[in-house]
Amino acid sequence: MENFQFCISTNVLFGKDQIENLPNIVSSYGKRILLVYGGGSIKRTGIYETIKSLLAQYEIHELGGIAPNPRIENVYEGVRICKQQSIDIILAVGGGSVIDCSKVIAAASCTEIDAWQMIINRMPVSEALPICAIPTIAATGSETDAGAVISNLATNEKRSFFSPNIMPKVAIIDPTYTFSVPAAQTAAGAADILSHLFEQYFVPQSTFMGDLLVESVIKTIIKYTPTAMAEPENYEARAQLLWGSAIADNATLCNGNKLCPFGVHGMEHELSAYYDIIHGVGLAILTPRWMRHVLSDATVERFARFAQNIWDIACSDDKYEMANQGIIATERFFKSIGIPMTLSELGIGCEHFEEMANHAVETEGLLYAYVPLTKNDVITIYKNSL
Amino acid sequence: MENFQFCISTNVLFGKDQIENLPNIVSSYGKRILLVYGGGSIKRTGIYETIKSLLAQYEIHELGGIAPNPRIENVYEGVRICKQQSIDIILAVGGGSVIDCSKVIAAASCTEIDAWQMIINRMPVSEALPICAIPTIAATGSETDAGAVISNLATNEKRSFFSPNIMPKVAIIDPTYTFSVPAAQTAAGAADILSHLFEQYFVPQSTFMGDLLVESVIKTIIKYTPTAMAEPENYEARAQLLWGSAIADNATLCNGNKLCPFGVHGMEHELSAYYDIIHGVGLAILTPRWMRHVLSDATVERFARFAQNIWDIACSDDKYEMANQGIIATERFFKSIGIPMTLSELGIGCEHFEEMANHAVETEGLLYAYVPLTKNDVITIYKNSL
Numbered sequence: 069m070e071n072f073q074f075c076i077s078t079n080v081l082f083g084k085d086q087i088e089n090l091p092n093i094v095s096s097y098g099k100r101i102l103l104v105y106g107g108g109s110i111k112r113t114g115i116y117e118t119i120k121s122l123l124a125q126y127e128i129h130e131l132g133g134i135a136p137n138p139r140i141e142n143v144y145e146g147v148r149i150c151k152q153q154s155i156d157i158i159l160a161v162g163g164g165s166v167i168d169c170s171k172v173i174a175a176a177s178c179t180e181i182d183a184w185q186m187i188i189n190r191m192p193v194s195e196a197l198p199i200c201a202i203p204t205i206a207a208t209g210s211e212t213d214a215g216a217v218i219s220n221l222a223t224n225e226k227r228s229f230f231s232p233n234i235m236p237k238v239a240i241i242d243p244t245y246t247f248s249v250p251a252a253q254t255a256a257g258a259a260d261i262l263s264h265l266f267e268q269y270f271v272p273q274s275t276f277m278g279d280l281l282v283e284s285v286i287k288t289i290i291k292y293t294p295t296a297m298a299e300p301e302n303y304e305a306r307a308q309l310l311w312g313s314a315i316a317d318n319a320t321l322c323n324g325n326k327l328c329p330f331g332v333h334g335m336e337h338e339l340s341a342y343y344d345i346i347h348g349v350g351l352a353i354l355t356p357r358w359m360r361h362v363l364s365d366a367t368v369e370r371f372a373r374f375a376q377n378i379w380d381i382a383c384s385d386d387k388y389e390m391a392n393q394g395i396i397a398t399e400r401f402f403k404s405i406g407i408p409m410t411l412s413e414l415g416i417g418c419e420h421f422e423e424m425a426n427h428a429v430e431t432e433g434l435l436y437a438y439v440p441l442t443k444n445d446v447i448t449i450y451k452n453s454l
Numbered sequence: 455m456e457n458f459q460f461c462i463s464t465n466v467l468f469g470k471d472q473i474e475n476l477p478n479i480v481s482s483y484g485k486r487i488l489l490v491y492g493g494g495s496i497k498r499t500g501i502y503e504t505i506k507s508l509l510a511q512y513e514i515h516e517l518g519g520i521a522p523n524p525r526i527e528n529v530y531e532g533v534r535i536c537k538q539q540s541i542d543i544i545l546a547v548g549g550g551s552v553i554d555c556s557k558v559i560a561a562a563s564c565t566e567i568d569a570w571q572m573i574i575n576r577m578p579v580s581e582a583l584p585i586c587a588i589p590t591i592a593a594t595g596s597e598t599d600a601g602a603v604i605s606n607l608a609t610n611e612k613r614s615f616f617s618p619n620i621m622p623k624v625a626i627i628d629p630t631y632t633f634s635v636p637a638a639q640t641a642a643g644a645a646d647i648l649s650h651l652f653e654q655y656f657v658p659q660s661t662f663m664g665d666l667l668v669e670s671v672i673k674t675i676i677k678y679t680p681t682a683m684a685e686p687e688n689y690e691a692r693a694q695l696l697w698g699s700a701i702a703d704n705a706t707l708c709n710g711n712k713l714c715p716f717g718v719h720g721m722e723h724e725l726s727a728y729y730d731i732i733h734g735v736g737l738a739i740l741t742p743r744w745m746r747h748v749l750s751d752a753t754v755e756r757f758a759r760f761a762q763n764i765w766d767i768a769c770s771d772d773k774y775e776m777a778n779q780g781i782i783a784t785e786r787f788f789k790s791i792g793i794p795m796t797l798s799e800l801g802i803g804c805e806h807f808e809e810m811a812n813h814a815v816e817t818e819g820l821l822y823a824y825v826p827l828t829k830n831d832v833i834t835i836y837k838n839s840l
């Protein structure tokens with residue numbers, strides 16, 4: 069069991085109507101709020117109105133229109149507002165992009181350092197504005213973690229950034245806020261959650277307990293994703309996906325495992341940096357191709373266990389057969405929830421594979437992955453995903 | 455899925471040699487330390503010397519001799535020192551009793567209210583001294599939770615107390631500190647952990663994910679307890695038990711389950727309040743008797759699942775048979791790890807059962823348990839445990 073440091077200080081209020089606690093939460097931080105949100109779905113669903121009415125006594129500034137794969141320009145705009153308006157607390161209402169964007173705004177608003185420089189130089193954050201996160205989709209689990217991913221389309225870069233000081237102080241997690249998430253986005257979110265879990269499961273060394281815990285949440289996501297797609301207002305399904313996403317992403321389950329960069333995540337970052345595709349979709353497409361590519365005598369036991377414990381593939385002496393059945397089941401699952409499972413379907417060709425592969429290996433630490441990936445490995449996996 | 459609030463703000467430093475971070479941790483709180491510990495095992499194992507040498511620049515006051523089932527007198531003594539010496543931080547090095555005792559000292563040192571009055575009136579804690587907890591046994595998981603249990607032998611009362619403000623700020627969890635725990639105490643600690651897990655599992659309503667997570671840790675404790683007893687310096691076994699104990703006790707696993715008072719815990723509190731027996735031993739003795747007593751058409755499905763998933767009892771149409779096999783397996787497990795499985799072996803007779811049962815029902819909420827327990831139920835379970 070590896071040494072670890074673990075601290076998730078976010079105060080989680082989970083469940084229907086927890087939003088009623090919002091005025092109490094905000095009042096402990098101040099009067100001036102920056103409300104960050106995405107494409108306006110929070111207006112259609114009524115969350116926006118609820119927040120405005122609950123916080124009628126407060127000064128609310130707004131930063132809407134945060135797109136998936138949030139851009140550094142969004143961050144700059146948020147920082148400008150926070151500084152000009154002396155914002156006391158950021159209210160991040162949306163998916164991972166909104167919450168990630170808010171995290172970097174929170175940090176960059178308390179310094180004179182340029183936000184993109186802060187990210188690429190992985191600068192420490194000594195101070196940040198408090199964040200109250202209200203997720204509206206089960207996906208990244210950004211509401212209870214210390215990370216953010218920001219894109220710079222000018223340079224085709226997508227970079228992650230971490231600091232314990234950007235972790236939300238409070239998360240109001242209400243499953244009913246995800247009732248309106250369309251089936252396709254529910255599926256993409258599930259792929260994102262599963263990818264976080266695979267990241268903790270396909271590692272050089274894991275613990276007995278860590279493996280069981282990660283498998284528990286993988287099984288939960290696989291069980292409830294089709295339910296949530298078929299019955300969008302099924303509270304239990306939405307709730308399990310949402311809480312599953314929160315604990316899938318913040319090391320709760322895998323403490324003590326020996327972690328390393330996850331090949332699929334790094335390769336996908338390039339895809340969405342170049343083509344602005346949905347993160348979860350890119351992850352789902354790459355995952356089975358990555359699994360096939362890294363299957364070897366060194367990994368076959370793990371993939372066979374995965375097949376048996378997750379997909380109920382019967383135990384047999386032929387571990388490769390078991391492993392392959394598990395990979396096929398994984399691919400079938402993603403297809404069954406309607407994810408387009410080739411890059412071609414997304415209009416992506418091989419024109420940038422060379423530079424994307426170069427970039428992934430250089431910046432995403434793929435040489436230190438569970439199975440180290442060279443530039444040629446990455447190109448092969450991209451090509452197999454066409 | 456039930457609504458919940460969840461915040462474990464403790465900064466956990468887990469693993470061998472994490473103690474080296476102690477000076478850094480302490481220095482952020484101040485210069486004057488109260489070192490709370492138990493019967494002196496920390497002197498035999500060298501932890502005491504390590505701490506003294508790491509903190510040579512600090513003013514250390516000591517409160518040693520905290521016994522299992524910590525007494526209110528210990529709390530009074532700690533509060534006196536904290537107030538007189540203007541203590542900045544409490545260093546709690548020991549088992550659950552040391553950490554629990556430190557929590558109440560931390561709270562009572564910041565008020566003029568009498569500590570026992572604070573406990574029995576469940577008074578809110580607005581301020582408490584910071585605690586750095588260093589557990590030396592895998593058992594209560596008190597190092598990452600907000601609860602404490604204190605006994606008053608004068609009144610034969612054992613009461614629990616909760617406040618988010620008494621949760622340790624930091625926990626240094628080093629499995630090597632548990633290498634010297636004797637086999638019998640390792641077993642009693644495991645029984646304590648298992649009991650916390652049963653408390654989350656035998657509930658009126660649970661979630662798909664919650665059940666899998668709780669079962670994961672139950673299986674881990676059952677796997678590693680015999681290993682840790684046979685090979686006291688097996689790092690992996692000690693580490694899994696220790697981290698298992700931490701997440702077994704603080705709701706990490708069961709968030710969303712509908713919780714209620716746990717009959718066994720309440721009944722055991724009376725046993726140790728009257729007879730000062732080891733908490734884990736009392737829990738182990740009562741557990742299978744409680745299981746048999748509450749087995750009914752309403753609970754048989756749950757006990758059958760428990761039998762199948764935890765003890766690999768084959769699935770069959772006869773759920774009662776499955777359930778009973780699971781109960782027998784549970785009892786056998788406790789016996790196999792050397793726990794005396796009758797009250798008689800501890801010299802306990804039926805002389806106080808009547809008043810103990812009365813007290814348990816009145817103060818431990820047993821009428822609101824998974825299966826409500828009346829005074830007569832409790833007496834029967836005690837008698838069946840003789």
